Amino acid sequence: MSTAMDVLKFKVNGKEHTVGSNVSSDVMLVDYLRNYLNLRGTKYMCREGGCGACIVTASKTAGGPFVSVNSCLVSVGSCHGWEIKTIEGLGNRKDGYHPLQKSLAENNGTQCGYCSSGWIMAMHGFMESKKEATMMEVQNAFGSKPLRCTGYRPILEAFKKFAKDAPKEDRLMSLLRT
Numbered sequence: 001m002s003t004a005m006d007v008l009k010f011k012v013n014g015k016e017h018t019v020g021s022n023v024s025s026d027v028m029l030v031d032y033l034r035n036y037l038n039l040r041g042t043k044y045m046c047r048e049g050g051c052g053a054c055i056v057t058a059s060k061t062a063g064g065p066f067v068s069v070n071s072c073l074v075s076v077g078s079c080h081g082w083e084i085k086t087i088e089g090l091g092n093r094k095d096g097y098h099p100l101q102k103s104l105a106e107n108n109g110t111q112c113g114y115c116s117s118g119w120i121m122a123m124h125g126f127m128e129s130k131k132e133a134t135m136m137e138v139q140n141a142f143g144s145k146p147l148r149c150t151g152y153r154p155i156l157e158a159f160k161k162f163a164k165d166a167p168k169e170d171r172l173m174s175l176l177r178t
């Protein structure tokens with residue numbers, strides 16, 4: 001049964017949010033982001049940790065490192081003190097797109113687009129934890145992210161370019177450090 005919460009505070013895309021007793025403790029982070037903050041770039045499908053459409057990144061310490069989080073599995077009650085990043089905070093039309101967003105688009109990896117934010121945030125979390133990943137490690141990181149419509153190939157092409165052993169002419173790893 002849901003219960004009212006004491007006040008919780010966490011940051012989303014750098015902005016502090018206070019969650020009071022008007023929000024039930026069983027509201028999941030994905031629903032809070034979408035329905036209370038109107039951040040609809042975070043999607044959902046299975047709501048049980050299987051598809052990865054809902055992935056955001058989060059850090060328990062100011063400024064990161066950020067790790068991938070399935071926002072359908074986390075209640076807002078668990079987020080006190082966290083810094084959360086959504087696809088809107090990673091990059092957007094107004095402030096400019098993140099290199100991971102640009103590469104996915106340029107390599108036709110967006111497909112229908114529904115899973116793209118989850119893919120990008122999953123890769124953002126992966127790259128934060130593994131600064132110098134190899135192409136094989138990027139490929140293996142796909143194991144926790146099954147949702148896509150037509151195939152993995154263009155998504156893999158987009159993200160492999162951030163590996164340290166990507167062909168020199170394709171390599172984009174340095175862009176993640178700027």
Ligand code: FES
Pocket residue numbers: 043044045046047048049050051052053054055070071072073
């Ligand atoms: S909605 Fe599928 S993993 Fe969260």
